[in-house]
Amino acid sequence: MEDIMSMVNSEVFGVWFLIGAALVFWMQAGFAMVEAGFTRAKNTGNIIMKNLMDFCIGTCVFVPLGFGLLFGESLGGFIGRPSLSIFADYHNFDWSNFVFNLVFCATTATIVSGAMAERTRFISYCVYSAVISALIYPIEAHWIWGGGWLSSLGFHDFAGSCAIHMVGGISALIGAKMLGPRIGKFVRGKDGKITRVNAFPGHNLAIGALGVFILWLGWYGFNGAACTSVEQLGSVFLTTTVAPAVATVVTMIFTWVKYGKPDVSMSLNASLAGLVAITAPCDVTDAFGAIIIGAVAGLLVVFGVWFLDEKLRIDDPVGAVAVHMMNGIWGTIAVGLFATTSAPGNDSLTGLFYGGGVKLLGIQLLGFASVALWTALTITLAYSVIKKIFGLRVTEEEEITGLDATEHGLASAYSGFSIMDVSNTLVVSENENTDLGTHDYADASNAQKNAAVKVVSEAPLAPEFDSGMHKVSIICKLSRFDALKRALNDLGVTGMTMTQVMGCGIQKGSGERYRGVEVDATLLPKIKVEVIVSKIPVDKVIETVKRVLYTGHIGDGKIFIYNVSRVVKVRTGEEDYNALQDVE
DSSP, X not given: OHHHHHHHHHHHHHHHHHHHHHHHHHHHHHHHHHHHHTSOGGGHHHHHHHHHHHHHHHHHHIIIIIHHHHHSOEETTTEEXXXXXXXXXXXXXXXXXXXXXXXXXXXXXXXHHHHTTTTBOHHHXXXXXXXXXXXXXXXXXXXXXXXXXXXXXXXXXXXXXXXXIIXXXXXXXXXXXXXXXXXXXXXXXXXXXXXXXXXXXXXXXXHHHHHHHHHHHHHHHHHHTTOOSHHHHHHHHHHHHHHHHHHHHHHHHHHHHHHSSOOHHHHHHHHHHHHHHHHTTTTTOOHXXXXXXXXXXXXXXXXXXXXXXXXXXXXXXXXXXXIIIIHHHHHHHHHHHHOOTTSTTOSSOOOGGGTOOSHHHHHHHHHHHHHHHHHHHHHHHHHHHHHHHTOSBOOHHHHHHOHHHHHHOOSOTTTTSOOOOTTOXXXXXXXXXXBOSOOOGGGOOHHHHHHHEEEEEOOOOOGGGOOSOEEEEEEEOGGGHHHHHHHHHHHTOOOOXXXXXXXXOSSEEOOOEETTEEOOOOSEEEEEEEEEESSSOHHHHHHHHHHHHOSSBTTSEEEEEEEHHHHHXXXXXXXXXXXXXXXX
């Protein structure tokens, strides 16, 4: 009877192992939703594509190379021997183990996407994804799970706080640093020092929250799939529930006290931070340990986001570094502090706070430092080579326009919906007949400048009606708005109104395609910027605007000059005009 029950138990947990793998695969959807929701609408298609290709490219390289490096015969405890047994001996191949580790590998790769979002070249991201899935992750994971040198020392990382989340987080940190911040994230003063950090709110918090719930569900497979008894599985489910819940509550209270309101997006990040932190010790800690681990994670994620923005000046759009790197490190160390033999299935590991001394803590610190060093060196080399060959970052205009349009020819991921986004535009390609031959404003003749940026001005008023105030209305491409705003601010114009407009002109719309079919674009997106000036000479404003908008093409922009007195007179009527002047 015992043999029969043992066989049934083995079969049941074999099925659960694969169900767990499916849950981990489903986490790709969660990562995609979190990243898309926490960033701007103009990049949604690009983000979905990256998260899709993380898994697909990862599969293509994990089949011939990655799996062998991870689970092949260990060569000196450092690397597995590459093998093509998946083709040569498929009948005896370990199919379940392959699928399970493949989905874990894809998770490592996708963590980086969020920190490098909205400004990374798609081809460069694809190459990175292949490198981390084929080489970087399988080798360090071999040290921990494949019979390598760390496992022989007694290093413990049950489900990947170190091997997956910390590795992905370090890769995200280095990638975001090498890329630089998104345009407008950090504001610099005249001395070149950063004076302010700008927030870029995510365009769809509901999708972001859905992603967090999907990830939390998937995490029960992430942490629980390798369990071998009902008791162990139940304990892992408990710790995997308690830690993120406590982390979320701690973050909610902390942000409520610090900022006056409970922060929604930060609380969502905290749920993920608690899950990351409990991933390594989930099978060896108890409820008390899970509470402490979660509480620290809730504080650590808030500190991490602040530290990157205010001290390191690294732009991480979704908080991936704070969630995965910092809490991956914390979870790895927590094993050495909170491991207890009261946890089902743990008969040997005891942490410092449960009377086990510092030995296990020392091993965990060694493992963290070794994997971190390996990751930092290899990912920096990979990014440097990719940057040299392909370039890492898109152009300024591509970034402002949005990666959906510039990288994928997708007008919008929300076609049919009305979404106001200051950077969500179609691509505009220049008509070859509009080229003026000179692309540098300093070298252009007056005729070329006037052809590129046309100025239309009202006739001057009689002196008795001229208030000296003028309204300047500027029509231009959205990609020039940031430069235009900065130039006007430098001139002394501190107030302006910006609206999105559509129109037809000499330029032609680009031929975006959806499912291979060209999308007809008859109206082109533009912006209208309006300012009122009095003390600043109008001619100076016109010259500044023309210099900023000029690219050497007819239709770079238009400037309309209105006399404010005339506008007031038309809108108020003759009888009200004199009274208005008396008030002024």
